[in-house]
Amino acid sequence: MGSSFSWSRPVLINVSTLLHEPVGHARRYRVEHEPVAVPEAGFAQEISGSLRLIRSERGVLVSAALDLAPVRVQCGRCLEMFETPLAVEFDEEYILDHDPITGRRVELEGDEFRIDARRHLDLSEAIRQYEESALPLRSLCRAGCRGLCPHCGHNLNTGPCGCAAAESDDRWSPLAHLQERPSTEDGDGAPEA
Ligand SMILES: [Zn+2]
Ligand SMILES: [Zn+2]
Structure with missing residues (x-):
């Protein structure tokens, strides 16, 4: 045709x-x-x-x-x-x-x-x-994009940066150190090759 x-x-x-x-x-x-x-x-x-x-x-x-x-x-x-x-x-x-x-x-x-x-x-x-x-005015790379850490600029999709623990730190709290447990999360949970 x-x-x-x-x-x-x-x-x-x-x-x-x-x-x-x-x-x-x-x-x-x-x-x-x-x-x-x-x-x-x-x-x-x-x-x-x-x-x-x-x-x-x-x-x-x-x-x-x-x-x-x-x-x-x-x-x-x-x-x-x-x-x-x-x-x-x-x-x-x-x-x-x-x-x-x-x-x-x-x-x-x-x-x-x-x-x-x-x-x-x-x-x-x-x-x-x-x-x-x-073109979307604001596009997201994925539905649950975690964005950048507002403190250090780290891309949170690649894993935590450590600021979250520091932010919740309260120097007058004797229990503060208990929140600093290591994270076992690996970012978006995608399987590693
Ligand atoms: Zn993104
Ligand atoms: Zn950070």
Whole structure:
């Protein structure tokens, strides 16, 4: 299926055939690990999922449901970098400057996505924007991230630092030393290799 659909790098969809079809005609495609890139923004990604392209009055409406390659982000609690999967869904219309059938000029409203003169549609910039809004404002590396010790900055996911014992130390308490028993916990309990 999709003989009129061709990828090049960065990913471009040739919509010249669809543009000669009546408004409402649609195609659906599956993509697997196709690269997208906006070099001037330093953006490169890979998309997998489904795309539906519908001929609209002004061009092509793209409905996308895509998984992106995992993105490196910083944990908001322990500050470690980790990879998080991201998915985006969007509907965006890509606008022609001239209708290929009537030759009539299509009025643009400004900040719209464009179909280029060779009838190619590039999803890269839309994916860049939707990835940005899909990034969580505060991500955690794991559900129970223990964060950093507020006293010494030690990453508590790797084990206790000893400040907890010192904090609860009360110099007037004769029993203080009893709290300083060694911990047998080993961090998050993950099995050691
Ligand atoms: Zn963390
Ligand atoms: Zn500490």
